[in-house]
Amino acid sequence: MSLRRKQQGGDNSMQADVTLDWDVYLLAGVGSTRAIFTECVKELQRRYKEAGRSSSIRELFPYGDHTQNFFHQLLRVRKDLYRFRRAVQSGARAVAGQVREFSAGKPVLFIGHSGGGVAAYQAAVMLHKEGIIPDWRVIQVGSPKMPIETEYMSKVHYVVAVNDKGDCADFITRIGSWGGISRNRYGIWYWNRVKYAPRHIIPIPLMGGHQHYFRKEAPYIHPERGSNLIVMIDTIWERVARELCLAASTMM
Template sequence: MAVQSSPLHVYLLAGVKTTTCAFNACKEKLETQLRSEGVDPVIRVLFPYGDCSRSVIRQVLEVRSDLSNRMKAGRIGGRNVWEQLKDSMKDEEGRFLLIGHSGGGAAAYQAAKMLEENGMIRDFRVVQVGSPRTPIHPRLQDKVSYFHSIDRDGKQNDPITRIGTWGGWIRKGRSVPRWSRFKYAPGYVEGIPVIGGHADYFRNSEPFVDTEAVCNLDKTIGRVGAWLKGWL
């Protein structure tokens, strides 16, 4: 398959207390998979809340600002990413993919929303991996996917993915309003049988390899790639 002339701009967004090398294997795997699909990726790693050298308490408080859709919310991580990207995106054409782990997923959505509202990007997708639940604007729900860890019984087992809410009141006609837990959910939500915990979605070596010799990284990037396939 011929590689497309217009590159795909990919941004990997880290969460709280992340080391600077945490995305190395993910970046390599993602680049290989995208090129196999005939896509020419330009991949960059961003730290919306700083790296592991910053205070974890300060970083957690900043993540909380990105979990709200209130007009006056601080959205610190999202704004940090927006500030880093807004100037360069004026000169970049093509498609944009933001993949965020943990709090980075909240920052990825908030940054994409601000960029879209300012007319800086039109063709984009956001992937949230092991992230807190951030309310997604209905206009953007089909552009956002969400992946979380599940146990052998298919139950959600990453505590970070229980933080936040997608809920909201809905009403049809003259019926009594009722609460929907998924009113502001991403357009696509899927559980992945990850070995380990919240920090292990992108692990690619023992003990993060299952009995069929599939590592967490392959599972995560494989499912992300499947969701993106129609868009790529």
């Protein structure tokens, strides 16, 4: 079904159709189990099926999984985070290799948890500059802060867990920095802590913290909002799908 025909059905169907034209990659952080995204994949596939389409979703472990040396994985993430390093490091290269094989020529949505969000951004920028993917978006979920190039700020969504009081509930998001030196209107230089921040910073209320974004069982179920997983998928579906819809309409 074409995008133009889907538009006649209203905003919701149009958003779903555009989102399904993008390949999806789920990127895990350090020490993750192989089951971290199992329920997330099922929920995304369920929504795609309801929209009458199939989906291309792949799970990647750019720094390894829980069976490998945890501290070695941390060092690899640290190298990818280092703001002055020009060379793309191993985590991003591993992701880029998979995307080249399966998604060359297609727009890609990367969803990276923790260190996976670091590798996702690095790989997306590299692949786009090489002309491998025509467009991309990155959702960094509970990731360390890393400087985002100005031209790509609108392509990055940063999701952080907060408690019912609105306070940050994810300690990993306190690592790293978006800061840089700026000059105010009086010509005075100062440290701007959000100079290189992504355009979209999305706090979402969750039960628990860093390890619990994609959980759907008790005790990670709110009596009104539902499970953490549903809150996460709703955020992706409603916030990012809308943006992808607008991006596609400008290319028509």
